[in-house]
Amino acid sequence: MRPRIGYKKLAAVGVAAVVGVASTIALTSGSASASPVFGYSGYAFGTDVQSGLANSGPQVVSQISCTTDPNRSDKNDLAAANVNNHAIARTVRTDTHSFNNKNGNGVTSNATAVDIKLGSLLHLTGVKTTTTAVYKNGKLSYTGSTTFAGVKIGAVSVPSLLKPEPNTKVAVPGLGYIVLNRVGGVKTNSGIYSYAQAVVLHATVKNKYIPQGVDVAVLKTRAEITKPATAMVIGDAYGTKANADKLVVSGPTSYQATCQGTEGKTIRNAIGELNIPKVAYVGAVYTTKNGYMSMDKSAVKFTSHVAGVKVGNLSIGAIESSAAAWKTKDGKVGLDHSSSIASIRVGNKVYPVKTGTNATLDIPGIAKLTFNQVVKQHRYVAVNALVIDVYSLNTKVIVGHSAAGVIG
Structure with a gap:
């Protein structure tokens, strides 16, 4: 049975590999100390198509969720991450971890792939994306970046895109366009979260890899830290x-x-x-x-x-x-x-x-x-x-x- 597509345009959203109530509760256990606490949260995944498209939901997920433990970590790996029955990202690895050290209190999330490929349309090699959110000396900050060992659009190598500027938009004939190194951070009254995506594929024309009108995030990370609070x-x-x-x-x-x-x-x-x-x-x-x-x-x-x-x-x-x-x-x-x-x-x-x-x-x-x-x-x-x-x-x-x- 071939899966159906619910929405044409799909948003890449935060997800976790939570099995059910029992495993969810394990993420929240901790002391009820009256002392101020920090909250740590983050995830990394290989691909995400949040709809009825084949292999719905995120793949190669690593996640820590709402913990006060500064030593929490998770990691995952998979030979290939598939979208619409095509292996888009190969040899994918993800990890996320919290920390409390000289750099402050924070979370770092990483995702890597040996290559990201759409037939002859696009070939990205040696891909790594990472983001960190930190609270230190009363201040909130974040970093995020993506690097590539090789970038090829069609048959043309583009060395200027190996370390792209944030949110670099590039036309891809036969697909539509991509956004490389999509990064950002949002501060709130309670803390900060940051995100980084290696590449977002926007299929604006008919092709055999991704249905037209669909967006796919490949190698996405998120890191979140709260300010110290009583609850x-x-x-x-x-x-x-x-x-x-x-x-x-x-x-x-x-x-x-x-x-x-x-x-x-x-x-x-x-x-x-x-x-x-x-x-x-x-x-x-x-x-x-x-x-x-x-x-x-x-x-x-x-x-x-x-x-x-x-x-x-x-x-x-x-x-x-x-x-x-x-x-x-x-x-x-x-x-x-x-x-x-x-x-x-x-x-x-x-x-x-x-x-x-x-x-x-x-x-x-x-x-x-x-x-x-x-x-x-x-x-x-x-x-x-x-x-x-x-x-x-x-x-x-x-x-x-x-x-x-x-x-x-």
Whole structure:
């Protein structure tokens, strides 16, 4: 079955290889010390096409998420990262790590590839991109860069692009254009995050590698550090994720996370319908996050919304979840969560949507459904609205994930 494309234009967004509630909570554990804490977060990945295109979601992911541990690290590697059944990036390696040393408190994320190639249209070799976000001596700063050993546009080598200036736009006949060394940083009242992308491919004309109108980010990194605070807000949300045993079949869709909040603004991340090859069809997905940190109160809320999911003959209606957490200056902590599922049907047979925490429904020969799967600690709550264990595929599909918490 060939995956369908939901949106023509695709945004490269932050993602993580979170398996489910249990592994999410491991990222947030730590002491409840009243001393000021730093928040560290970052990721690196090989390619990202956040839609129904083949191999939806990020590939070759390394990620640390909202931790107060200055020694956290993650790394990953893969022979090739594919987009639309073409091996675009080869021998890809990613890593991200936090630190607290003479350089300050911060995060560094790296991604490398032996080459990035689109047939005879484009060939980039010896590619490395990196970004760092730092808090030192009361100041926030960042660095980001990309270098190449070789750059060839069509049959022409372009040595002037081996160390391109930030956000260098180059026309590529037969494809459209690319942006090399896309870098930037954003300061907020709570901290700073920086990003770097080796190359963003913009397919503005018909070609055999990337569907026309689609954008693909190749080798993208992000690093984030918060200022010291009495309470740090944390959490994440995504629409769906599928894995078979420890193998990730489809990465988190519409993924959002935070270590800083959003300064009280609601941030929405949406994608169109997609197919998880051989597993499921997923309707439109969007997530939201809203959070802030202040001397009086820190609070955060995540939500997840999925239009529907089909697994073989199993059809699930709209699925939603939310999670919220807050802490006041007098030390009071609050948590809230919810989830809902519109309907469950196999063919013409309708099944009841069970209520309560971790309620289950077994549909013989098809799947086991777990509703409102919740993990809760004193300062953290995570909820999966629905977990589908597909018997015939030995595959678990998580739908409607939201989590929120405070540290400090």
